[in-house]
Amino acid sequence: MLAGPAPRIVGGVPNRCCSRPRRPVYGHMLKNTNNPEGCEQADFVSALLALVFTLDGPDGVRSSFETSARFQGYEGTLHGGMISALLDAAMGECLFSKGILAVTAEMTVRFLRPVPLDRTVDLRAVLVSARHGLFLLSAGLSLDDRPLARATGKFRRRA
Numbered sequence: 001m002l003a004g005p006a007p008r009i010v011g012g013v014p015n016r017c018c019s020r021p022r023r024p025v026y027g028h029m030l031k032n033t034n035n036p037e038g039c040e041q042a043d044f045v046s047a048l049l050a051l052v053f054t055l056d057g058p059d060g061v062r063s064s065f066e067t068s069a070r071f072q073g074y075e076g077t078l079h080g081g082m083i084s085a086l087l088d089a090a091m092g093e094c095l096f097s098k099g100i101l102a103v104t105a106e107m108t109v110r111f112l113r114p115v116p117l118d119r120t121v122d123l124r125a126v127l128v129s130a131r132h133g134l135f136l137l138s139a140g141l142s143l144d145d146r147p148l149a150r151a152t153g154k155f156r157r158r159a
């Protein structure tokens with residue numbers, strides 16, 4: 001598990017697909033599947049990953065993820081698409097934590113080592129720079145402080 005000060009839960013994706021006021025997504029969606037205003041798809045993705053992000057320093061967020069066999073690629077290891085989704089979600093959430101709504105314009109993933117199943121991996125992302133509505137972020141996935149994957153992403157502010 002991650003060490004550090006008492007975590008503050010980050011708010012999650014601003015919900016723009018219905019008229020409800022902004023509400024947290026990560027860690028709350030399993031309670032909200034019976035949504036009369038039709039946000040099931042967003043609920044599904046967040047519930048699938050079951051990520052709860054907390055702030056990590058002035059410009060970062062962190063979370064943890066259970067690598068279950070549901071997301072297996074080659075035997076015994078996490079699928080690369082899932083690794084990419086986690087890193088993307090972390091970088092997106094990092095921006096949401098700053099009130100910035102943006103989409104991934106470009107992303108590079110370095111798969112450093114196979115990610116084993118049935119472990120709790122640490123996920124972090126940090127905002128590196130912001131210029132003219134283009135945000136540069138980096139993210140990492142690690143296990144017991146051993147880096148398993150890292151990413152850089154360029155995000156464009158959503159109109």
Ligand SMILES: CCCCCCCCCC(=O)SCCNC(=O)CCNC(=O)[C@H](O)C(C)(C)COP(=O)(O)OP(=O)(O)OC[C@H]1O[C@@H](n2cnc3c(N)ncnc32)[C@H](O)[C@@H]1OP(=O)(O)O
Binds near residue numbers: 045093106
């Ligand atoms: C998983 C649980 C849920 C958690 C969600 C977490 C967040 C997830 C975030 C995502 O995954 S979003 C989904 C994947 N991404 C998309 O669907 C984005 C699709 N692409 C677009 O919508 C547009 O291509 C995009 C907004 C990225 C850019 O459209 P624009 O019309 O703004 O691009 P344009 O080509 O006009 O460029 C505008 C400026 O941005 C710059 N730019 C665009 N892409 C760039 C890039 N990749 N690198 C550098 N610069 C870039 C471009 O050079 C230019 O600079 P200038 O204004 O200075 O001329």
